Amino acid sequence: MLSKSAARAFFLSGTLLFSAVFIWLTVDTFQRIPAQTNAGDLTESVVRGKHLWEENNCMGCHTLLGEGAYYAPELTRVYDRRGPAFIGQMLRDPEAVYPGQRRMVTYDFTDEQVADMVAFFEWIGRMDLNGFPPEPTIGIAAAAIAIPGGKRPEIFSQVCTACHSLGGVGGTIGPALDGVGDRFDRGYLMRWITDPQAVKPGTKMPQLGLTEEQRNEVVIFLSKQREAGL
Amino acid sequence: MKYQSQKVAYWFFATCMLLLALQIIYGFIMAFAHVGFDVLHPWIPFNVARATHTNLLIVWMLTGFMGAAYFIIPDECERPIYWPRLAYVQLIALVVVSVTAVIGFHFGWWEGRKFLEIPRPLDYLVVVDVLLFVANIGMTIWKAPKITTTSIVLFFGLLMAAVLYLPGMIPTDHQTHDSFWRWWVVHLWVEGVWELIMGGILAYLLIRLTGVDRELVEKWLYVIVGFTFLSGILGTGHHYYFIGTPSYWLWIGGIFSALEPLAFLGMAIYGLALAKKGGRNHPNRIALFWTVGCCVMAFVGAGLLGAAHTLPQVNLFTHGTLVTAMHAHMAFWGAYAMLILAIITYAMPILTGRKLFETASATFAFWATNIGMIAMTVAFGVAGVAQVYLERRAGMEFLDVQRELQVHFIGLILAATLFTSGVIAFIYNFIRYGWPVGDVEETPSSGAAVAAPAE
Missing domain, CATH: 1.10.760.10 (Cytochrome c-like domain)
Structure with missing residues (x-):
């Protein structure tokens, strides 16, 4: 049966060995970071x-x-x-x-x-994080519904989808944007995303601080969102 | 008790009770914020409540360890505390520093590094304070007629806890370096040297409460803390999967942290087996409840629930979700909170001379806190798994997912209410014990004669 001194030797040798390995790996890690x-x-x-x-x-x-x-x-x-x-x-x-x-x-x-x-x-x-964070692989993102108007503009995917969804992808804080081109013309959409308060005082839609070019890109894309567009 | 100077432990324990109560209040502030009641936001935004909640936890646990050491070491070493007055000074200093830190958090005076938020100037004071404490305990052991394995393990745990605070103070400009050193402190504390402290206190309690032979208890103590370091040191790797460190940590962290439950399993078997084997029927049965409960809950909370999301394939999805909060709550409760409540429950009758062993409030405190904590863990766990699936797997927006999770936080608040009722019962019982009287027991050994006079 294990004696107390053997148990102590197990504890001390294990601790010293693994501490040494850990310090060595730390040094190596700092060289690779x-x-x-x-x-x-x-x-x-x-x-x-x-x-x-x-x-x-x-x-x-x-x-x-x-x-x-x-x-x-x-x-x-x-x-x-x-x-x-x-x-x-x-x-x-x-x-x-x-x-x-x-x-x-x-x-x-x-x-x-x-x-x-x-x-x-x-x-x-831009860091290499060994695969983190993972890309969503099931459900909503993977099953996104096809939408008209071609590829989503980058600025649309970055800003608008924080609150609005389109084709099932995006937030639910604001209304979904499917078919928005049927409901509003380009002029209205442009006035709306430029200064929401001027169009509808008291609205919760924020002013987005987009450039003229970005607004144009978004408005053209949104106006193509028609039910008949597919 | 054996020596007048052990009385200081009472004041450390009383401080624990106060800080624990405050910690719970801040927990409720956060839980309510999660379900949308954030009326305190202008004064106590979530990040303030969070820093306060976790730092109060760390401080009350360190206070509890210190109180335990001031109680146990004289008893084990058969001599009074070497500098009894220093113990009081050191407690007051610790309270002043931690209260200053917590108030400072409310005014944005902090470091903003998870668990190590205490601002740098106060860090130095913490280190000085802990070193004074370690010196006091160290001198007590050094000058003792008898040195036991239990006291040596406890001492080295406390000393290494002080030393390992230092890597967290290395200044960095690089986020990966920052995280890397932060885990040297946090991981090597809670899955390393704090387990030495835990092992030491557990061994003491089991020897006293069960009457099992010291040689046997201490032999297995070495085996358990041996397993702790064997797995725990390289187990730090499970914090180095996704922070910009080499991918070999996925292998090393995965393998060694999968072994981490072994130490806790050892502790659970150890506690249960010794409690069963013990011939002595100690009248303070509720202290034995807390001691064995600590072993079992530590195994479930720290061991099993930790292992549940420690493998890199799983952690890729659970990293940075409420699954971590699930594991953290039961792990800290089982391993360290219950341990401190166990030593308090054991020490109070001895410190105050009142034998309130089997009161209804003491029994209620044990069951309500434990059932409450299990229910809290379930609420966090369900919320965490739902978050993993909706956000990480299905790609829903963060805030939309959080709205879906609110119902689980209502469950959490209900469970936490039960838990809190148990803590209130524990504190009520603590107060009922009254002040420490410091009756020094008559012992044939040299102990009583050497005892220092009361402060």
């Missing part, structure tokens, strides 16, 4: 963004690299998913972007700080 995370792109702006991320305890609600709290969206790929325009609007006035929804603290970031946060998210989004 730069290549895996594009450390060369770590500009001053990105570093400032990282410190803003910490000073404001963003991971007290959000997750980044899957780490943080589970009250607000995962932000690892937010740069690709939502784009810089949306991130900027969200950081300036979150309650305007998601009216009546779960609330985010409004920060008084300067334009430079917003740019730093965007740069930080862009850098994070």
Whole structure:
């Protein structure tokens, strides 16, 4: 039967061995991190963004690299998913972007700080994370209904689908956009996404801060959303 | 008790009760925010409540470990605390630092790094405070006529907890480095050296409560903490799957963290077997309930529920979802909260001289907290799995998924209410014990003669 001194020897030798292996792997990992995370792109702006991320305890609600709290969206790929325009609007006035929804603290970031946060998210989004976050493989995204009007413009997928769905893909905060081209003409759609309050005072639809070119792209795409278009 | 100076443990335990109550209040603030009642948002936004909730947890557990050490070490080593006054100073300092930190969180004074939010200047004070504590315990053991394995394991657990706080203070500009070092602290604490502390306190309780031979208890203590480090050190790898670190961590983290439940399984068998084997019928049965309950709930919460989402193939989908909250609640409750409540339940009759062993409130506290926590874990688990499927697998928008999950948070609040009623009963019982009187028991050993006078 095992003696106490043998048990102690098992404990001490196991602990020493695995501590040594762990330290060796740590050293090796630090040598490999730069290549895996594009450390060369770590500009001053990105570093400032990282410190803003910490000073404001963003991971007290959000997750980044899957780490943080589970009250607000995962932000690892937010740069690709939502784009810089949306991130900027969200950081300036979150309650305007998601009216009546779960609330985010409004920060008084300067334009430079917003740019730093965007740069930080862009850098994070390019890391090789061994497959995280996974692409959705079943259900809604995979079974998306075919829509008219060709490929969704990138700005549409980034900004509009945060609240609206089209062909079954997107949020449910605003109304679905299927057939929207039957209901509104281009002029109305343009006035609407340029300044929603002017068209319908008191509406919850936020001003999106898109450029002229982006608005045109979205309006042309939306006006093709007709039932007969397929 | 054997020595007047052990009395300081009472004040550490009282602090635990206070911080635990505060921690629960902040938990409720977050649960209500999840179902849409966020009226406190302008003053206590979610990230403040979250930082406060988790840091209060860490502080009350460290306070509990310190109280336990001040109670156990003199008893094991058969001599009073080396610097009795320092113990009080060190407690007051710890309370002042943690209260300052928690108030600071409400004004945005923090580091914004999960679990390590305490701002840097206060970090240094925490380290100094813990080192004073370790020195006090260390001197007590050093000058003792008798050194036991239990006290040595407990001491090294506490010392390493202090040392491993340091990697979290390495400044970084790189998010991956930041995360990497943060887990050196958090993981190597809760799945490493805190388990040494846990093993030490458990061994002490089992020796006292069951009367089983010390040699046997301590031999298995070595085996269990051996398994802890064998699996737990490289098990840190399960935090290095998806943060920009090499893919070999998927293999290493997966294999070694799959072994982590073994240490907890060992502890559960150890607790159950010794409780059964023990010939002595200790009158403080409720303390034995908490002790054995701790072994079992730690195995389920930390061991099984941890293993449930630790494999990289599973964690790819559950990483960063409420599944983690499910595991975390029962793991901390089973492994560390119940352990501290066990030592408090064991120590209170000895500290106060009142024998309130089998009261209805003590029994209610045990069952209500445990059933409440199991129900909370189920609520988090169902919400987490639903989140994984809707958000990660089906690609629904985050806020739409959260709306679907609200019903589970109503369940969580109901379960947490039951849990809280149990905690209230525990605190009520604690208060009923009254102040520590410090009657020093008559022992034939040199102990009583050497005992320091009351403060």
